[in-house]
Amino acid sequence: MTEPQPQSPLREILKTSVPAVIDLSSQTITWLIEAIFIGHLSAAALAGVGISLQIVLLTFAVVLTFVMGSSIIILRYLGAKDSWNANHVLAQALMMGTIMSVFIGLIWYFAGTQIMLLIREEAPVARHFGVQWLQTVSYFAPIFIVNFIALGILRMAGDTMVTMRISIITNAIHLLLLPLLVFGYFGFPRLEAVGAALSIGIAHTIGFTFTFYYLRSRKCSLFLSFREYTTPNFKTFKQLFKLGVPTTVEQLVWAFGQLVLSSFAAQMGIVPLAVHQVFLRIQSVLSMAFQGFGLASMTLVGKNLGAEKEKRAMQTGRIAGRIALIASLFVATLIFIFHRIILVAFTSDPEVVAFGSRIILVLAIVQIPKALNIVFSGNLRGGADLAWLMWLAIFSVILFESFGAYFLSFILGAGFVGLWIIQAVDESIRFTLNYFRFRGKKWKIIETHLN
Numbered sequence: 001m002t003e004p005q006p007q008s009p010l011r012e013i014l015k016t017s018v019p020a021v022i023d024l025s026s027q028t029i030t031w032l033i034e035a036i037f038i039g040h041l042s043a044a045a046l047a048g049v050g051i052s053l054q055i056v057l058l059t060f061a062v063v064l065t066f067v068m069g070s071s072i073i074i075l076r077y078l079g080a081k082d083s084w085n086a087n088h089v090l091a092q093a094l095m096m097g098t099i100m101s102v103f104i105g106l107i108w109y110f111a112g113t114q115i116m117l118l119i120r121e122e123a124p125v126a127r128h129f130g131v132q133w134l135q136t137v138s139y140f141a142p143i144f145i146v147n148f149i150a151l152g153i154l155r156m157a158g159d160t161m162v163t164m165r166i167s168i169i170t171n172a173i174h175l176l177l178l179p180l181l182v183f184g185y186f187g188f189p190r191l192e193a194v195g196a197a198l199s200i201g202i203a204h205t206i207g208f209t210f211t212f213y214y215l216r217s218r219k220c221s222l223f224l225s226f227r228e229y230t231t232p233n234f235k236t237f238k239q240l241f242k243l244g245v246p247t248t249v250e251q252l253v254w255a256f257g258q259l260v261l262s263s264f265a266a267q268m269g270i271v272p273l274a275v276h277q278v279f280l281r282i283q284s285v286l287s288m289a290f291q292g293f294g295l296a297s298m299t300l301v302g303k304n305l306g307a308e309k310e311k312r313a314m315q316t317g318r319i320a321g322r323i324a325l326i327a328s329l330f331v332a333t334l335i336f337i338f339h340r341i342i343l344v345a346f347t348s349d350p351e352v353v354a355f356g357s358r359i360i361l362v363l364a365i366v367q368i369p370k371a372l373n374i375v376f377s378g379n380l381r382g383g384a385d386l387a388w389l390m391w392l393a394i395f396s397v398i399l400f401e402s403f404g405a406y407f408l409s410f411i412l413g414a415g416f417v418g419l420w421i422i423q424a425v426d427e428s429i430r431f432t433l434n435y436f437r438f439r440g441k442k443w444k445i446i447e448t449h450l451n
Contacts, residue, residue, distance in 0.1 A: 009316040013296045013323060019160035021292030023167045028288045030171040032281060034196060037178050041129075041192055048130030049193055055134060056144075059104055061251040063145055066093045066100075067152035069244025072384045074157055075299060078221060079306020086221075090153055091228030092236040097149040098142065105141030108134050129193040136197035140204060147208040150215060150224075158299045159220040160292075166214070170207030174199055246390035247381070253393045257401035261419050264405055271349075272416040275356045278343060279363050279420070283370075286331060290371040293324045294378030301382030310441075317379035317438055321372060328371035332364040339364075355416075362420040369427035376434040388437060392430060400426040 031053070039046040070093035077086035137144070155163045177199035184190030191198065215224035258280070265276035297320035304313035335342065339360040343353045377389055400422050409418035 009300070009312065009319045010323075012300055013293070013316065013320050016158050016160050016299055017292045017296035017320075017323070019164035019292075020155060020295045021289045023155065023160060023164040024288035024291050024295075025285060026164075026167050026171045028285050030174055032285070033175060034178060034200075037182050038193070038196055041182070042125070044125040045129040045193055048126035048128065049133045049196065051126075052130040052134040052137070055108070056137065058252075058255065059108075060148060061255060062248055063097065063100065063104075063148060064152070064251055065244030065248045066097050066149050066240055067156070067244070068247040068381070068386070069093070069240035069242070070149075071153050071156035071298075072243045072302065072381065072386070073239060074153060074222070075302030075382065076306035078157060079303035079309075081307075083221075083223075086157075087223050087225055088228050088233070089236060089240075090150075090215075090222050091225055092233055093149055093153060093240060094146055094224065095229050095232060096237060096240065097146050101142040101145035104145060105138045108138035108141060133193040133197045136194050137201060140201035143201070143205050143208050147204055147211055150211050154211075154214070154220060154222065155295060156299055157221050158303070159214075159222070160295070162214050162220050166207050166210045169210060170203050173206055174203035177202060243384060243386060246386035250386075250390045250393040253390075253397050257397035260397075260401050261405055261423075264409060264419055265416065268409075268416055271351050271355050274349065274352045275359075275416065276419065278352070278356060282335075282342065282363065283366070286367055287370065287374070289331075290324060290328070290367075290374045293320055293327065293371070294374040296320060296378075297375050298378035298382040301379050302384075303382075305383060313382070314439075314441075317376070317382075320375045320379070321435075324371040324375040325368070328368045331371075332367050335364040335367070336361060359417045359420070362417055362424065366420060366424045366427060369424060369431050373427050373431035373434060376431060376438055379438045380434060383438075385437065389434075392433060396426050396430055400429075 181195030
């Protein structure tokens with residue numbers, strides 16, 4: 001019996017990436033809509049809940065250790081048709097995530113008040129809203145953390161149609177509950193920040209039940225064994241940490257870089273800071289779309305390397321880059337043509353819209369090297385070249401987001417536009433280095449550590 005012919009790399013990439021784009025973008029868009037609802041309560045509510053959300057997202061960056069570490073190993077096992085070991089790694093990652101989630105929930109609840117006190121506010125209202133939201137969310141911490149890990153692994157394993165369905169259901173329930181519980185429509189109690197947190201918790205609890213169903217139904221590439229879930233394997237734990245920590249450091253460093261750029265924008269005045277925040281929100285949605293292509297490239301490169309199909313892995317990575325280039329050129333064109341409509345959707349302040357319109361071209365241009373860098377970073381993750389990506393992120397944040405942005409914006413007098421020009425330079429250089437790193441097949445050195 002002959003083996004079925006594999007799909008073309010282009011079809012494989014589109015089949016994996018398009019659902020991932022919808023999946024990842026839906027979550028970002030949902031957070032944006034929630035911010036709009038919270039903003040209609042008061043500026044203090046928006047500020048307090050916004051800070052609490054950053055604490056939760058920072059926690060997820062740490063939990064990403066288990067998602068990335070397990071996904072790299074699982075991809076190799078799936079590529080080698082070794083489903084038993086792939087399922088074993090999944091169960092071990094979820095076990096560690098469950099244990100961690102209990103401690104994370106306690107930190108959110110008891111340390112939330114102290115963390116919010118670090119915010120210097122003349123009025124305590126913002127802190128009050130932030131603490132309410134964070135403590136309510138803490139009740140759902142185990143659900144949040146375990147579901148985040150499970151969906152992340154399924155997504156990176158290539159089951160993007162499954163994760164897309166779960167994300168759409170979860171986010172739709174979240175958006176349905178928001179006005180009911182925040183403002184008390186149709187007889188529901190007006191719970192404001194607590195209602196926003198409950199809408200998230202309820203939605204993700206329902207989403208978790210779907211995730212659990214798929215993991216036990218054998219309708220996806222992985223299966224959750226209760227025996228493996230309750231039997232710790234410290235050798236596997238060590239592998240998860242070894243492969244996951246570099247990605248976590250990379251994400252934390254990147255978050256620090258964004259914080260530095262925001263602090264520079266704040267020094268330039270209210271209008272530049274507002275435009276910077278609007279640009280960041282636009283880019284966050286676009287980045288999630290580009291991450292869909294990066295996720296597909298990581299998945300397919302990793303599986304092909306596990307199946308010892310190096311030539312196909314290289315071909316897949318290059319084709320994913322071409323797709324990202326076409327998509328980013330299209331997106332950049334749309335941003336430039338419809339920039340005023342896009343800006344007005346985020347703010348009605350005419351001064352902010354006018355200021356943003358003058359420099360929108362820079363935001364549009366940044367998307368091209370950013371999309372390419374995301375894909376080739378995904379290619380290298382598929383090859384487990386994670387230490388390289390970590391050190392490159394550290395280098396770029398120090399050189400560009402910190403010293404470069406300050407020098408260009410303040411010393412040379414480029415002002416606000418300098419903050420975004422330096423990001424275009426950063427993304428371009430990182431893409432170039434990652435491209436040649438991938439083409440040079442340096443990731444082959446790491447392969448032996450996965451055996």
